[in-house]
Amino acid sequence: MSNIKLLGAIGLFSGALLISWVTxxxxxxxxxxxxxxxxxDQxxxxxxxxxxxxxxxMFMRYRWPAERPGIFHDIVRYEDGKWVREGGGMPGPNPFGMHEDRVAMMLDDGSVPEFGRYGGYITIGDGLAGLTDEAPEEVSKYLPLTRNSLGAWDDMAPESDQMSLRRAGYFIDLWHWRGARSNPIDEADDQNVAxxxxxDAGSSPYTTNWDSDAGQPLVMFDADATGYRALNWEDVREGRISQDQxxxxxxxxxxxxxxxxxxxxxxxxxxxxxxxGSGSRGDISADGRWxxxxxxxxxxxxxxxxxPMDDKILKDHGTYDVAFAIHRNATGGRWHYVSLPSTLGLAHEADINAARFTGTTPVWGDAWTDVTLFYPGQVTWAMLNSAHHAGASSIAEGIxxxxxxxxxxxxxxxxxxxFRDEIRRQWLLTLIAGVALIFAFGFALNATIASRKGA
Structure with missing residues (x-):
């Protein structure tokens, strides 16, 4: 009988150990x-x-690693007598490389004080496109005071309040460079977040090459100027198209x-x-090479x-808040890397010191400011200010x-x-398995002692 109890105890202990290991x-x-x-992966x-x-x-220079240049946003490919689209938004990297590389800089003059402390986090409200709980209509970044309640994407503040906020400078200037949709004409897209x-007011540096009525492109390459009417899909997909063509x-x-x-x-x-680009939207020139x-x-x-209603006006000896983001390796939407906010000082000490020079273009040296960009996940401003975030009290104190x-x-x-829900479930399973393991160990130990006494 004691041997049966011992074997049962060993089996119980082994089973509990296995459950603990698996979970x-x-x-x-x-x-x-x-x-x-x-x-x-990174x-x-x-x-x-x-x-x-x-x-x-003002000149801003950025340098970051990318496996290959993302110089296409999306394309149309001729297939079986019709043109089909390749590319567009999706979670993570596009398998065919159909997303352009990008760099963006948010810039503020102190009119949005939370930005200098928390950077782009303040622009991430609930319901944004790409979140697991994205809204039924497409929602982009927005500033907290443009909503009546924190994080409520569909609860807009009155139009009169929006205009008052704008006149007070409550917006973020956004310099947005795109490897496909602006760099070929040496421009960036001048945007803003409110x-x-x-x-900004005016037209963007790109439009869509598609005739919906005819189901075909609007324009093609000029063979007399380029030597071809179209590119080749295999060359595009394998990254064999260079910036030199x-x-x-x-x-x-x-x-x-x-x-x-x-x-x-x-x-x-x-x-x-x-x-x-035209008007205020065409304010930014660019020079990008991979x-x-x-x-x-x-x-x-x-x-x-x-x-001044679109852009932050910069002044000699001024101090500004900036934050950066990049898209690389064929990613779009929220699958980017962002930075913490930094200070930008014009001819005085700051995180990034802009040196004043004479002439038309700066002579860049080897002195860089290193910035670490990180994947932000689905962290929203509303969540950071809620009971779900242990540091909400620190935000309330302005830390x-x-x-x-x-x-x-x-x-x-x-x-x-x-993965908050999955982590909690995993923690609970591990806790249960651990308790079962302790119980099984005690039972097996008692059974062993009992069997020895019986012997």
Whole structure:
């Protein structure tokens, strides 16, 4: 009888040990595109920044690693007698490389005080496109005071309040460079964030190359200027198209589309036409080149654009708050890397010191400011100010995020938030298995002692 009890105790202990082993830390962080979850292999990315200005113009230079240049946003491919679209938003990287690389800089002059302490986190309200609980209509970044209640994407403040906030400078200036939709014409997209993320007054540097009525592109490459009517799908997909050839539909390289031009399967045309931006939206010039695994992008803009309702006006010896973001490796939407906020000082000490120079273009040296970018996950401003966040009281006290967290910690936290329910369930299973293991061990120990006494 004692031997049976001993064998039973050993079996109970072994079973509890097996359950504990199986349930501990397995199967939690798993991509789930149905829930808009795709975790990058690399949670942080290094970036370098330089700044300089002269009497009229501000220059910002950025450098970051990218496996290959993302110079296509989306394309249309000829297949079996019709044109089909390739590319578009999706969780994580596009398998065919159909998302452009991008760099963005948020800029404020102190009119949005939370931005200097918490950076882009304040623009992430509930319901944003790409979140697991995204709203039924597309919602972009927005500032907290543009809603009547914190994080409520569909509870807009009155239009009169929105205008008063705007006049008081309650908006973020957004310099947005795109590898496909602006760089081919040496521009960036001048945007801003307030009630949403939108463009400044004027027209964007791109439009769509598609005739919906005819079901075909509007324009094609000018063979006399480029040597081809279309690109080849295999070359595009494998990254064999370089910046040294014409890869974008710009004014001097495009002609009206000819449906009778003898199209073959695999012919590719960009789904975007790139043209100079107009008005306030066309304020930013760009020079972007990819080489040896790195993007090197310089943006420039007048210190005073004359558009104070769209742009932050920069002044000699002024101090400003900035934060950066990049998209790389064929990712779009919220699958980007962001930075903590930094200070930008024009000719005085700050996190990033912009040196004043004479002449038309700066002579860049080797002195860079290193910035660590991190994957932010699905961390919203409403959540950070709720009971779900242990640091909500620190935010209420105005303690900056960098005083409590490093970029590496924030990247891990971003992943934990995406899998909060799974982690809690895993923790509970591990706890139950641990209690069962302790009970089984005690039972087995008592049974062993009893069997020895019986012997």
């Amino acid at each position: 501990h830390g397995t199967g939690v962080v798993v991509d789930d595109h149905d829930r808009n979850i795709s975790i990058p 949670l942080t990315v290094p970036m370098q920044v330089q700044a300089a200005y002269n009497s009229t113009t 009630a949403d993320r939108g463009g 014409t890869y974008a539909l710009i004014a001097d390289a495009a002609v009206p589309f000819d449906p009778e031009a003898g199209w073959q399967d695999g012919d590719v045309l960009p789904r975007r036409i790139v043209r100079p 080489a040896d695994g790195f993007w090197d992008v310089t943006l420039s803009r007048r210190l005073d654009t004359g558009n 900056p995020v960098e005083a409590r967290h490093s970029p590496e910690q924030l990247a891990v936290y971003g992943v934990e938030v995406e």
